[in-house]
Ligand code: HEM
Ligand code: HEM
C-alpha cells in the first residue's frame with residue numbers, strides 16, 4: 001500500500017472519529033444526565049442497564065426479521081437465514097435480561113449492605129469484558145454463522161443449542177464474569193451487613209451460576225444432552241430467575257412502598273419455598289418426550305400443576321399490600337411496570353403455562369407455536385417488565401431523585417410506551433396461540449406430525465393470517481420500544497420538584 | 506399411563522385449564538377483599554368463583570381423561586384451591602401483624 | 614393481634630424454604646441418576662448406536678396405549694454393517710454437525726427447538742422419502758443441496774445450503790436413524806411411517 005493511500009485512510013478515520021465524538025457530545029448535552037447524582041456502584045449499574053437496552057433493541061429487530069421470513073420465505077434467504085435471526089433474537093433476550101439483573105443487583109447492593117462495593121474496579125473490568133465478548137459473539141453469529149461438524153465449531157462459532165448457543169469460549173468467559181460479580185456481592189455484604197435478602201440472593205446466584213455449567217458439555221446422546229439443557233433453561237426461568245426477581249421485588253417494595261423489612265423477608269422466604277417446591281420438580285414437564293422414563297409424565301404433570309400457586313400468592317399479597325398501605329409514590333412509571341410484572345408473570349407463566357403443561361395435551365402442543373405463544377408472554381411478562389421498572393428507578397436517581405409521580409410533563413410518553421409494548425406482546429401472544437392451536441390440531445393430531453402434515457398446517461389460512469398479525473403486533477412492540485427509549489432519555493428533564501422520601505418503619 | 510385428549514376436546518381442555526387458574530386467582534382475591542371489606546356480595550362472588558373452579562376441574566378431568574392416580578391432581582386442585590387462599594390470607598394478616606402505619610415524609 | 618404465630622414467622626419460613634428446596638433438589642438428583650442410567654445409549658429406551666444396522670419402525674401398541682419404536686432385522690445403512698465404534702462415530706459426527714449448522718433454530722429435535730421447519734424426531738421414518746430404497750440417496754442429496762432438491766409442499770419455504778459435506782450428510786442420516794429409535798413415550802402421536810401400508 002502506498003503512503004498517500006494509507007494517509008488518506010488515516011485522515012478519513014480521524015474525521016469519522018471526530019464526527020462521532022462531536023455527535024456523542026451533542027447527545028450528552030441533550031440528555032443532560034448528571035452522573036454525580038449516582039454513587040460509584042450505581043454508575044456501574046447504569047452501564048449494565050444501557051447495554052441491556054441496546055440488546056433489547058437487537059432482540060426486537062431480529063425477531064422482526066424472523067417473523068417476516070414466515071411470511072416471505074425468500075427474504076434474506078442465504079444471507080441471514082431464519083436460524084441466524086432467531087438465534088440472535090433469543091440470545092439477545094437471555095443476555096439483556098442477565099445484564100439487567102446484574103445491573104439491578106449492583107443498583108441496590110450498596111444500599112442493602114450499607115457498604116461501598118468492594119471490587120468496583122474489577123466490576124468495571126468485568127463489565128467491559130462481558131460487553132466486548134457479547135459483541136464478538138454476535139459478530140461471529142452474523143458473519144460466520146455456521147461451521148463444519150467439528151469440535152472447533154462448537155468452541156468458536158456456536159454450540160447450536162437453543163438459548164445457550166454461545167460458543168464454548170464465551171461460556172467460560174460468562175462463568176468468569178459471573179464469578180467476579182458473585183465475589184463483589186458476597187464481599188460487599190461481608191464488609192457491610194448481611195440480611196435475609198442478601199442471604200437468598202447469594203444462594204440463588206450460586207444456583208444460577210452452577211446451573212449454567214450443566215449446559216456446557218457436548219454429548220452424542222441427545223436424550224442426555226437435552227436432559228441437561230433443560231436443567232439450565234427451566235431451572236433458570238422457573239426457579240432461580242423467579243427467585244432473583246423476588247429478591248429485587250422485595251427490595252423495591254421496601255424502598256418504593258415503605259413495607260417493613262420483616263414482612264418483606266418473610267414473604268421472600270414463602271415465595272422461595274413455593275417457587276422451588278413446585279418449580280424444581282416441575283422440570284418434569286420437559287421430560288415427557290425426550291426419551292426419559294415414563295414416571296416423568298406424572299412428576300412433571302403434578303408439580304407443574306402446582307407452579308401457578310406461588311404466582312397466585314404473589315398477586316393476592318400485592319393486592320393486600322396495595323389495600324393496606326395508603327402509599328404515595330413518586331415514580332409512577334416504575335410502579336406501573338411493577339404492576340405489569342405481577343400480571344404478566346401470572347398470565348404468561350401461570351395461565352399460559354398451565355394450559356399446555358399436562359402430558360395429555362402437551363403431546364399435541366409440544367414443539368408448536370403454542371410454546372412460542374407461552375414463551376413470549378412469560379419472558380416478557382415476568383422478566384422484561386421488572387427490568388424496565390428498574391430502568392425507570394435508575395433514571396429517576398440519575399436525574400437527581402426528581403419527581404416522577406402524578407402531573408409530570410409528557411407523561412403520555414411512558415403511558416403509551418407501556419400500552420404499546422404490553423399490547424404488542426399480548427397481540428403477538430394471541431396470534432401465536434391461534435397458530436399453535438391450529439398446528440396442534442392439524443399437524444400433530446390429525447396428520448400425525450409428518451413433514452406433509454407440518455406443511456399442511458403451515459399453509460392453512462388461519463396459520464398464515466396469524467403470522468401476519470404477529471408481524472403487525474411485532475411492529476407495535478417496536479413502536480412501543482422506540483417510545484420507551486425516548487421517554488427514558490427525556491423523562492424528568494427540567495423537572496425541579498423532588499420525589500418524596502419513603503421511610504421504612 | 507395417560508390417555509391423550511380427544512380431538513374434539515382440545516378447546517375445552519385449554520379453556521378449562523385457563524379457567525381453573527383464573528377462577529382460583531379471582532376466588533383468592535375476592536376472598537381477601539371480602540375480609541378487608543366485609544360485604545356480603547363480595548363473599549358471594551368469591552364462592553361463585555370457587556364454583557366455577559370446581560366445574561372447570563370437573564371439565565378438565567373429563568377432557569384430559571384422568572384415571573387412576575391422575576385423579577389425585579383433580580382432588581388436590583379442588584381442595585387445595587379452596588384452602589390455599591384462606592391460608593394465604595391468614596399469612597398476609599399475621600405477617601403484617603405488628604405493622605405500624607407507613608410514614609412518608611414529603612421532601613427533604 | 615400483636616404477636617406473630619410460629620407459622621407466620623420469618624424464622625419458620627426461612628427453615629421451610631431451606632427444607633423444601635433441599636428436599637426437592639435431593640429428589641431431583643435421585644431421579645436424575647435413575648433417568649440417566651435408564652437412557653444410556655444401549656438401554657431399553659435409548660438403543661445402542663449399532664441400531665443403525667437395523668430396520669426401524671414406529672407403531673401403535675394397543676396394550677401400551679402409545680406408539681413404540683420397533684427394531685427389526687438387519688437393514689444396513691449405506692450398505693455396510695458398522696461395528697459398535699464405527700456406529701458411534703457416525704452418529705457423533707451427525708450430532709455435532711446438527712449443532713455446528715444450527716439446525717435447532719429452524720427445526721425441532723424431540724420436539725424442542727424452532728418451529729420454522731418440520732420436526733426431526735422421526736424424520737428417518739417419514740413418508741416424504743417415498744420408499745425405503747430411495748430414502749438414503751434422497752437424504753444425502755437433499756442435505757448437500759437442499760435448494761435444488763427442495764420439497765416445499767407449496768410453502769415456498771426452502772432449507773438453505775449449509776455447506777454440508779457428503780461425510781457430514783451421512784453422519785446426519787445415521788444420527789437421524791438412531792434418534793428415530795428412541796422410545797419417546799408415544800410422541801409424536803398418530804405418526805404413520807414410511808413402512809405403513811396405505
Ligand atoms: C416466568 C416463567 C416462565 C418462562 C419465562 C417460561 C418460558 C418458556 C419458554 C420460552 C418455553 C419454550 C421452550 C422451548 O423453546 O422449547 C417454555 C416451555 C414450556 N413451559 Fe414455560 N415458562 C415459564 C413458566 C412456566 C410455568 C409456570 C409452566 C407451567 C405451569 C410452564 C410450562 C411450560 C411447558 C409445559 C413448556 C413445554 C412446551 C413444549 O412442550 O414444547 N412454564 N416455557
Ligand atoms: C417485535 C417483536 C417480536 C417479534 C416479531 C418476535 C418474533 C419471534 C419469532 C419469529 C420467533 C421464532 C419462533 C419460531 O421458532 O417459530 C421468536 C421466538 C421467541 N421469542 Fe420473539 N419476537 C418478538 C419479541 C419478543 C419479546 C419481547 C420476547 C420476550 C421478552 C420474545 C421472546 C421469544 C422467545 C422466548 C422465543 C422462543 C420461543 C420458543 O422457542 O418457544 N420475543 N420470536
Ligand SMILES: [Fe+2]
Pocket residue numbers: 234238282283285286
Ligand atoms: Fe419449564
